[in-house]
Amino acid sequence: MANVHVIGTGGYQPGEPISTATIERLVGPLPPEVQEGLSIETRYWMVDPETGEHRENNSDMALKAALRALDAAGLDAAEVDLMVLATGTPDYPLPQVVNMVQERLGLVRCATLEIRSGGAGVVQALEIARRFLSDGTYRTALVIGSEAISPVLVPIYLDRDPQKIRMRERMPVYMFGDGAGAMVLRASDAAGGLMPGAMACIGGDRKPGIHSVGGGTHAPIAAQLKAKRLVDLRVDVVGAADFTPRMVIEAISETIAASGVDVETVDLCLVPEGNVGWMLDSLTDQGLDQGTWKALTGKIIDSLSVMGAVGCAAVPLFLDAAWRGGRIRQGDRVMLVGVESTKWIYAGTLVDWTLPAVDR
Amino acid sequence: MQRIDITAAVSQAVADALGAELDEVTPDATLLDDLGAESIDLLDILFRLERSLKVKIQAAQLAAYVQGGIADDEFGDADEIITEKGLAQLARVMPQIDVADLRGELRARKVMSLFTVDNLVDLVVHRISVDADADAATADALAA
Numbered sequence: 190m191a192n193v194h195v196i197g198t199g200g201y202q203p204g205e206p207i208s209t210a211t212i213e214r215l216v217g218p219l220p221p222e223v224q225e226g227l228s229i230e231t232r233y234w235m236v237d238p239e240t241g242e243h244r245e246n247n248s249d250m251a252l253k254a255a256l257r258a259l260d261a262a263g264l265d266a267a268e269v270d271l272m273v274l275a276t277g278t279p280d281y282p283l284p285q286v287v288n289m290v291q292e293r294l295g296l297v298r299c300a301t302l303e304i305r306s307g308g309a310g311v312v313q314a315l316e317i318a319r320r321f322l323s324d325g326t327y328r329t330a331l332v333i334g335s336e337a338i339s340p341v342l343v344p345i346y347l348d349r350d351p352q353k354i355r356m357r358e359r360m361p362v363y364m365f366g367d368g369a370g371a372m373v374l375r376a377s378d379a380a381g382g383l384m385p386g387a388m389a390c391i392g393g394d395r396k397p398g399i400h401s402v403g404g405g406t407h408a409p410i411a412a413q414l415k416a417k418r419l420v421d422l423r424v425d426v427v428g429a430a431d432f433t434p435r436m437v438i439e440a441i442s443e444t445i446a447a448s449g450v451d452v453e454t455v456d457l458c459l460v461p462e463g464n465v466g467w468m469l470d471s472l473t474d475q476g477l478d479q480g481t482w483k484a485l486t487g488k489i490i491d492s493l494s495v496m497g498a499v500g501c502a503a504v505p506l507f508l509d510a511a512w513r514g515g516r517i518r519q520g521d522r523v524m525l526v527g528v529e530s531t532k533w534i535y536a537g538t539l540v541d542w543t544l545p546a547v548d549r
Numbered sequence: 550m551q552r553i554d555i556t557a558a559v560s561q562a563v564a565d566a567l568g569a570e571l572d573e574v575t576p577d578a579t580l581l582d583d584l585g586a587e588s589i590d591l592l593d594i595l596f597r598l599e600r601s602l603k604v605k606i607q608a609a610q611l612a613a614y615v616q617g618g619i620a621d622d623e624f625g626d627a628d629e630i631i632t633e634k635g636l637a638q639l640a641r642v643m644p645q646i647d648v649a650d651l652r653g654e655l656r657a658r659k660v661m662s663l664f665t666v667d668n669l670v671d672l673v674v675h676r677i678s679v680d681a682d683a684d685a686a687t688a689d690a691l692a693a
Contacts, residue, residue: 220596355568356593427588 191376193322193383194543197262200509201253202368202496203245206231207238209363215239216362217351224363228465232366232497234339241343246280247369248289251335254369254505255290261547262373264329266294269373271327273302273318275310275501277401277531278337286335300327307399307529308461309388310334311504312536315372315525316386319538322376329376335369336500341401341420361424366497370505381541384450387443391436392533398429399531429530433462434471436535440526441481444537450522452484455539457517458524461503464491485524490516503527513547552674555602559670562597566590576667577645584666594669604676614672615642615660625657643668 209230213219215238219227235245251274259266274287285303302317304310311334318330342362346354374383392398403413403420413419437460445452462468472478492507499506504527511517519542526537560574567574567584580586586594592608599605616624617638624635631639636648636655643663 218596218600220592220599223592353565353568355566355590356596357587357589360589 190323191325191378192381193319193374193376194379194381195372195383195540196375196544197258197260197264197373198371198505198509198512198544199254199257199259199261200368200370200502200506200513201250201257202233202366202499202506203235203250204233206495207234207366211238212363215351216346216359217354219356219359219363223356223360226465226467226470227360227363228467228494229364229497231495232364233368234342235337235367236339236343238339238343241340241347243340247276247278247335247337247367248280248286248293250337250367250369250502251276251286251290251333251371252293254335254371254502254509255294255331255333258331258371258373258509262375264373266296268329269294269296269299269331271300271302271318271321271330272296272333273304273314273330274333274335275304275306275314276335276337277305277307277310277500278341279303280337282404287333290333306534306536307500307531308503309527309529309534309536310501311370311372312386312525312527312538313388315374315383315538316388316536318374319383319386322374325376327376330374331371332374332505333369333371334501334503334505336502337367338365338422338498338500339367341418341422344418344420357424357426360426361422364424364498365422366499368496368499368502368506370502370507370509372505372508379543381543384448384539384541386536386538387440387447388534388536389439389443390532390534391439395432395533396425396428397531398425398432398533399423401531430467430471431475432533433528433530434468434475434477436528436530436533437463437468437526438472438477438482440528440535440537441485441524443535444524444526444539445481447537448539450539452481454522455485455488455524456521457488457490457511458485458526459490459504459507459511460526461491461498461507461528462493463489463526465493500529512544515546517542519543519545550602550677552670555673555677556667556670558601559598559666559673562594562601563666563669566593566597574666576670577665579662579665580669581662581664598673602673602677604673604680606672606676610676611672612661614675615639615664617642621657629657631655631657631660639663642671
């Protein structure tokens with residue numbers, strides 16, 4: 190069985206950073222302590238926040254991230270024989286975003302998969318790709334996470350008096366953003382690379398923490414068209430703050446168990462939301478800030494505060510920023526954890542990082 | 550500020566925070582059961598009141614006001630049933646409740662479901678008066 194290495198990463202976020210002051214003007218204020226808990230200072234949207242006009246699409250962002258990852262790997266797209274893309278906000282229900290990116294990369298034939306597991310998706314994609322590459326089925330994989338949430342945020346405030354917008358509606362507008370990240374994986378005999386990962390959905394008896402309602406097949410189209418908004422993003426912020434930390438802790442423990450290494454050997458741990466105020470408060474309140482979490486003190490990578498909550502894109506995008514910024518170095522043991530609050534899904538994996546520092 | 554003005558501001562805050570019509574927000578409507586408020590909406594209501602009336606009430610103060618400073622183990626028994634002492638306190642802040650009906654039945658976690666729009670007006674009136682007393686005391690201290 191071959192080892193599977195990360196040989197390039199790429200990230201892309203659209204437009205200019207949108208400040209919290211701009212969001213406040215559009216949608217109304219939040220109490221300072223709530224804003225502090227969300228810990229998000231800037232986010233990026235592919236739509237114009239003032240008009241809601243699309244400036245690009247999910248597949249455009251995914252393509253840009255993919256090209257940057259291929260460039261970092263020094264590979265031509267033609268060498269990719271497996272593509273796995275994770276998104277919860279595709280351009281269309283069908284065809285898949287992965288095939289639209291495939292087409293634009295000029296790949297007439299390629300094995301492709303698309304995963305819809307939110308923030309856990311890319312880490313699941315890494316495990317799938319690792320297996321296909323390590324057993325020799327494919328040689329080079331392109332794993333992409335992309336998310337386009339802004340189109341469902343705009344109708345919350347466009348042509349409405351901000352005063353009339355409820356706090357529960359305002360909060361997602363402050364939190365979410367768009368972007369894409371990509372990783373190129375390749376099988377080789379060299380030591381290091383990806384280790385076996387862990388994944389589970391632990392919300393089989395729990396109501397969704399996030400429910401994106403509309404545009405599906407759950408109800409007659411005629412009935413859906415009568416709704417106030419075609420797509421309604423319902424976020425149970427209280428439920429998420431309560432259960433997400435427990436999910437993160439289980440993800441870390443199970444990932445350590447799956448890889449068979451000691452948590453003390455982990456140099457860095459990428460967990461989107463791992464450094465935000467509400468998460469840290471909740472970990473402390475629930476007594477979860479011990480054991481494995483304590484062992485990772487000072488090792489958490491999280492770019493949420495400047496990149497926003499970007500669902501499927503978070504893990505590869507934050508990873509790319511950490512590698513390009515010099516935080517992740519060749520020889521580091523890096524844990525990647527993705528969690529998803531819709532139905533409480535986690536996935537984790539470890540990488541012995543073999544990719545040299547980016548050429549500057 | 551007159552009670553009628555405070556009532557109008559509270560009704561508006563509740564309606565906006567819950568996406569409800571003003572005429573649904575009657576004085577005797579309970580925030581949780583009748584109007585469907587959840588904890589995030591209570592936070593929203595209090596934040597709106599802070600901005601419109603300049604009165605700051607924290608979510609924890611809302612519960613403390615209802616419990617009236619009675620210790621948890623005196624407010625409810627081992628099974629979380631509200632004690633006689635607790636019921637007497639609840640009747641002070643929620644005069645509409647029927648203590649006889651609730652005796653031996655009411656659990657601590659259900660207390661807030663009895664809290665009405667009018668009870669919230671009372672709380673705001675109380676808070677404004679406490680703040681005014683504190684301001685007066687500060688002014689006296691500075692003058693002395």
